[in-house]
Amino acid sequence: MxxxxxxxxxxxxxxxxxxxxxxxxxxxxxxxxxxxxxxxxxxxxxxxxxxxxxxxxxxxxxxxxxxxxxxxxxxxxxxxxxxxxxxxxxxxxxxxxxxxxxxxxxxxxxxxxxxxxxxxxxxxxxxxxxxxxxxxRQRTIAGARQKAKSGRIVRPGCYPGHPGPYGYRYNKDPQNPEFSIVEEEAAVVRKIYRWVLDEGLGLQAIAARLNQEKVPPPRGVKWYTSMVGRILTKELYYGEFHNFKWRTVTVEGRTPSGRRRTRYLTRPVEERIPVKVPPIVSREEWKRVQEIRRQNGLRVRKGRKHQYLLVGHIRCGECGRSYNSEPHGTGLRYRCIGTRKQMSSTPCTNRSWPVHSNSRTPGLDDVIWDEISKRLKDASLIEKELAGKRRFPDAAVRDKLEKELQELELHLSELRRHRESLFEMRLENVLSEKEFRFRLLKVNDKVNIIQQKLDEARRKLSVMGPVKMPDFHALQKAYIAKVENADFDLKREIIGKLNISAKVYRRRVEIFWPFSCTQKVDNLTHNRDCRAPGRCRPRK
CATH class of the missing domain: 3.40.50.1390 (Resolvase, N-terminal catalytic domain)
Structure with missing residues (x-):
């Protein structure tokens, strides 16, 4: 045929x-x-x-x-x-x-x-x-996870063939993969971190300064804010590389070259496997940089035409995205960024909320600041919080010493019981005299060491004295005076210091506090303790 x-x-x-x-x-x-x-x-x-x-x-x-x-x-x-x-x-x-x-x-x-x-x-x-x-596929994934658990790098980036992050060189050895520091690039990384720590510079200012100094970028011909942002957020730079941090998702369409389009999304923290690598900056410096960047993001930009008290502190209770501020024909409002169709294929349907109260709806700025004022004027909440001794270094040290003292006393009593059992075993001829003396000598040495640690812990506790608590009435009076005359900048500072945030739903708002309190506001807003069980499962 x-x-x-x-x-x-x-x-x-x-x-x-x-x-x-x-x-x-x-x-x-x-x-x-x-x-x-x-x-x-x-x-x-x-x-x-x-x-x-x-x-x-x-x-x-x-x-x-x-x-x-x-x-x-x-x-x-x-x-x-x-x-x-x-x-x-x-x-x-x-x-x-x-x-x-x-x-x-x-x-x-x-x-x-x-x-x-x-x-x-x-x-x-x-x-x-x-x-x-x-x-x-199952064997490949299992082998890769086992390799990661043994402390080795499975893949240096989010896609196969990735050359490795800026500041490091990847040896590409499949048997013993590792990162080595490239000193010229590492010096640039340390300089970027110092600019944030010492001067509080933002991404755009750092990128401009690097371009002005003609520092070679990781790729291309100039530095961009995205490059600087990756350097400032990667845990790798304080010595912790995360295997399986990214997962690949195929999306519709193809690139101009004909390849299938993909997106790289981060996996949950519990699915990642950390591996130790040579650090370029310390963990403490990295954490301080994250806090400085967070504060920079919450700070009101200079030249803003309108003032929004809760910018950066509100998230959508329906989709989890952040709420942005925007001027509106009927006044200033907060709106979920997911309601914009170009942000997602499944736009959020949550409502927008006014910044200030009107005849129909309470404004978020007004409602939340009223609640803040009530909390700061209520000395019983502050006293209850401080009585827990969670905010005093001396109290924390005392708690640690008392816990250590209990553990040492328990260990000492176990050693003494063990010593008594040795004597009984010798009397019953279970142990020879030579073995009995050898074991008894080891137990006595351990008892002496534990006893010395016990004496030292008791001495430290005796010199510390009782924890000094502040004068709550004086503290209350000082805060009331400040709160009643607070301007916009002070209100923003208080919200930032207390780390107050809110989740917005269709018919209510949930406020998260550092204090252990729960209260309804105007039958529309619910406050909830940020340490209370079930925070991740809000009431609907």
């Missing part, structure tokens, strides 16, 4: 390196198969670096379009897994092709589509192909 054949070949980068499925090798075998079947000519359809997980591959779609014309007698591929790895996809593609042409594979025969036994075998082959892919 003569006719024209369609030859379909596909390879992914991983398969080519692991299995040797090169395109020339597939083409040679498929061409030989076409000649054996008596094809007089062949049309080639190719997919390079394309995964079998999706059917919208350019080469496969072109092959299906050619088959639909009815002018081709054969469709030849190396194996059924070249079409797809999912059994359902394989059966769909095969059914579409067999409407107009005959399907054949190099590694095995398709058989007669009308024969139940041949069709069953073909289905089994497809099922095994899908099973193989799932098992291979």
């Amino acid at each position: 003569s006719g024209v054949a369609i030859i379909y070949i596909r390879v992914s980068t991983e398969e080519q390196s692991r299995k040797g499925y090169s395109l020339p090798d597939q083409l040679e075998k498929c061409t030989q198969k076409a000649e054996e079947m008596g094809a007089c000519d062949a049309v080639l359809c190719t997919d390079y670096a394309e995964t079998a997980a999706y059917l919208d591959r350019p080469g496969l779609q072109r092959a299906l379009e050619l088959v639909a014309t009815g002018r081709y007698a054969y469709f030849i591929a190396l194996d059924v897994d070249r079409l797809a790895r999912d059994l359902g996809d394989q059966l769909y593609v095969t059914e579409e092709i067999e409407k107009r042409a005959r399907v054949e594979f190099v590694t095995h025969r398709r058989g007669d589509p009308g024969n139940p036994e041949d069709t069953l075998f073909y289905h089994i082959k497809g099922a095994f192909s899908q099973y193989e892919r799932a098992k291979t």
Whole structure:
């Protein structure tokens, strides 16, 4: 039977390196198969670096379009897994092709589509192909996680072949992967951190200064704020690299070069596996930089036309995104950024809230500041909070010493019981005299060490004296005077110092406090203790 054949070949980068499925090798075998079947000519359809997980591959779609014309007698591929790895996809593609042409594979025969036994075998082959892919993926992930748990770097970046972060050099050794510090780049990293710590510079100012000093950027010809932001936020720079921090998500569309579009999203913290690497800055410096950046983000920008008290302190209770401020025809308002269609494919439907109260709706700034004023004027809440001794270094040290004292006393009593058991074992001739003396000597040495630690802890406790608590009435009077005459800047400072935040829902607002208190506001706003159980499950 003569006719024209369609030859379909596909390879992914991983398969080519692991299995040797090169395109020339597939083409040679498929061409030989076409000649054996008596094809007089062949049309080639190719997919390079394309995964079998999706059917919208350019080469496969072109092959299906050619088959639909009815002018081709054969469709030849190396194996059924070249079409797809999912059994359902394989059966769909095969059914579409067999409407107009005959399907054949190099590694095995398709058989007669009308024969139940041949069709069953073909289905089994497809099922095994899908099973193989799932098992291979499972083994790969398990091996990578085991490698990470042993303290090694699995992948230096969010995609295969990543050269490694700025400031480090990746040795690309699969057996012993590691980062080594590049001193020239590390000096730039330390300089960036010093600018934030000493001068409080923001991303734009740092990028401008680096460009002015003509410091070579990680890539390209100039520094951008995104580059500086990555350097200031990566845990890597204080010596902790996180394996499995990123996951790849395929999105619709392709790049101008034809590659499938992907996005890199961060995984939850509990799924990451940290690995120790050489640090460039200290952990304390890194934490201070994060706090400075957070404060810079909450600070009101100079030149702002309108004043918003809660900028940076409000999040949407429906979708979790932040609430932004914006002028509106009816006045100033806060609105969830997820309500903008261009921000997400599933826009948030939460309502906006006025900044200041009107005849219909209480304003967020007014409501929350009223509550802050009540809290600061209520000395019982402050006294209750301070009585817990959580905010006094002396009290924290005393608590630590008392806990250590209890542990030492418990350890000492256990050693004494052990010593008594040794005497009993010697009297019953369970232990020889030599072994008894050896064990007793070791126990006595431990008892002496624990006793010395106990005496030192008791001495430290005796010289500390009682914890001094402040004069609550004087503290209350000072705060009342400040709160009643507070201007906008002082209100912002108080909100920042107390780290007060709010979650906005359709018909209510939840305020998170540093104090242990819960209270309703105007039957619309609910306050909730930030340490109370179930904070992550708000009342609906």
